[in-house]
Amino acid sequence: MTTDPYSSSLQGVASQRVADILAGRILSGELPPGARIKQDELADELATSRIPVRDALRMLEARGLVVIRANAGARVMTLTRRDLEVSYEIRERIEPLLLADSVPHLTGEDLADLRKVMERNQGATDVEEAMALEREFHWITYRRHSTPLLAQIVERIWDTTQSYRRDYRKLAMGHTMTGAGRTHDVEHQLLYDAVAKKEVETAQAALVLHIRRTRAELARHSGVLANPGSGARNEAG
Amino acid sequence: MTTDPYSSSLQGVASQRVADILAGRILSGELPPGARIKQDELADELATSRIPVRDALRMLEARGLVVIRANAGARVMTLTRRDLEVSYEIRERIEPLLLADSVPHLTGEDLADLRKVMERNQGATDVEEAMALEREFHWITYRRHSTPLLAQIVERIWDTTQSYRRDYRKLAMGHTMTGAGRTHDVEHQLLYDAVAKKEVETAQAALVLHIRRTRAELARHSGVLANPGSGARNEAG
DNA sequence: CTATGCGCGATCGTATACCACCTGATGGAT
DNA sequence: ATCCATCAGGTGGTATACGATCGCGCATAG
Known part of the structure; x- marks a missing residue:
């Protein structure tokens, strides 16, 4: 649960x-x-x-x-590689908004929850657990937002890309477990520290870094992941 | 259409x-x-x-x-003032993506259409006509995009805010017809010039300016527009 | 052997009738 | 005057039936 x-x-x-x-x-x-x-x-x-x-x-x-x-x-829903890429570009640009809206109102309890999830995540080895914790971590940072519209868009993107993130993680787990995994943890730590200190802009920067690096990582491996991308410009009937 | x-x-x-x-x-x-x-x-x-x-x-x-x-x-759907504000902040951040994706692939015919719409818009006095032309103008610049996901999000925001934009325009038409109206036209001209020259980053800057100024204008007048904003932080069942 | 067209079955879209349940409003009791 | 109970309107859901459409396999022609 x-x-x-x-x-x-x-x-x-x-x-x-x-x-x-x-x-x-x-x-x-x-x-x-x-x-x-x-x-x-x-x-x-x-x-x-x-x-x-x-x-x-x-x-x-x-x-x-x-x-x-x-x-x-x-x-x-199926996403093309391009769709996935775009999803991350959108996240990079709008999640900082959501973060800035929430961070100033996070309580001590929120921060405690955040820390707890972060630490549990650092020990996680199971893909499913790691994905759930990753999701929970970020959503705790967004917990006190007051912009359901924005949150809905962000959540939608998380939802539609979830299966693809899972595929990537399963793939990456084999050979980058220590390398990429560690970087991921460090980024979370950076984000957590900034959030805890209520340094909004630092937190935003950390978040952008996190999303951008994840996107790059995902793009690097996207060759092996399925998808017959239709390179079509707009659609025509 | x-x-x-x-x-x-x-x-x-x-x-x-x-x-x-x-x-x-x-x-x-x-x-x-x-x-x-x-x-x-x-x-x-x-x-x-x-x-x-x-x-x-x-x-x-x-x-x-x-x-x-x-x-x-x-x-x-009803939007609060805050929702409206956020909608514009989102637009400011993601429409440049859509623009950049489309502009390099716009044809000569597209540019001709764009110019035609822009010029018709400069002479428009009817609110409904102006809104339709405004919409058409921007969507022509997005016409050659290849990212339906992004376009869908953008269109959704345009749709949900349309009634509020109309209210504002009706309100503004009375006393700012020459002032704000002209600025609007100038911004369109700036955007058009950049798009025509395929100067993507200039076009993006012009677009951001356009959206941001519209948002500021709308915020300034939002006092008179309806809406019982619930200043609640997140929802709780 | 490949390509084209046909036809049929599996599903979807829609209509109708009816009951169950929720919501908001009305009106009475304290 | 405030609060609570009752009630009608309207939506959610079930069951059933039938027409419309899409996919796919099969037959046939090249």
Whole structure:
């Protein structure tokens, strides 16, 4: 039970329940990018009718987790290498905004939580655990934001890129465990220190560094990761 | 007719048709922020059942145009002053990315279109016309992008802020028609010149200036515009 | 052997009817 | 005057049915 920064409450509403379950499966990698999602099948499995399933799919489309094509079904969102690259460029530019909005209002307890997660992360060896902790770490720094709009955009990007980050981590774990892993930890430490001291601009710089280096790392390895990039300029019907 | 980066055609699909109509009403201001949307009513009016209407509402929720609360109905998205401010800060940071991605690939015809729209805009006095031309102008500069993800985010922000921009323009038209209006035109000219010369960084700078100044202008007048801002830090169930 | 077109099945989209539940408002009791 | 209970409107969900559309395999032509 990780403290997922997303997870909406509302248990009684079937569509929300379906959406949560589906989102979990996508974010956990159980449903990989490109996987087809059949409405009947899912409705049957979750003991509900197709309407909540359809509603859930629309909700997930809103979050960028699935893509729906009329009469052709829903599939888990796929990103091209370029999309992934762009996602990081966007993060680099807007997450500092979210951070600056939150940091001044973080409490002592928030900082304690942050430190705890950071330290647990430094000892983590399991990919799933590391991903969850990484996510939690950053979202604690964003915890006291007052800009849901911005947070939603950021979260959406985290969600849509999650599967690809996982693929990378699994790949990287084999041969860079000590090198890249350590750098990652150092960056977290830098970010934590700046956040704890409420040095907003330093924290922003640390965050940008962190995101940019991760992007570069990911780009370096993206050759082996799948994806038939369509180098098309805009779309035309 | 703005160059919508997605806008699926598909006329046969009722839900898409409903979504398009609803989006039009919201963007035109016919349905102002906060307006309630009743499913039965809309279904009846458009001679369809509630299912396509629900689907359409979910689609519009995905675009950030409406907000759906379980059992409490759908309403046109409302932004607080803070949301509006943040929207502009986001635009300031990510639209230059989109611009840089597109400008190098703009054709001579694109530039001709751009110039045409700019000149028509300089003579426009009608608020609706000016808004449409403003939108078209910028989207022509983005026309040759290859990053639908980024374009989608940008378009979403344009959509959700449209009603508020309209309110401002209507307000400003009365007493700043010559002052602010001229500045606006000059900025467009600066952007156009840089784009035409394919000076990407200059164009980006001009764009940032344009967005930032618009934001400042809007903030200055936002006092009179509605909105009961909830100064709450994050949400808590 | 490859390419083109056809047709059928699997799914999706939509319609209808009905019940269950939530929300907001109305009105009465303290 | 404030608070709580009740009630209608409206949405969420279920069940069922049927037309429309897309993918894919198969037959046929080159």
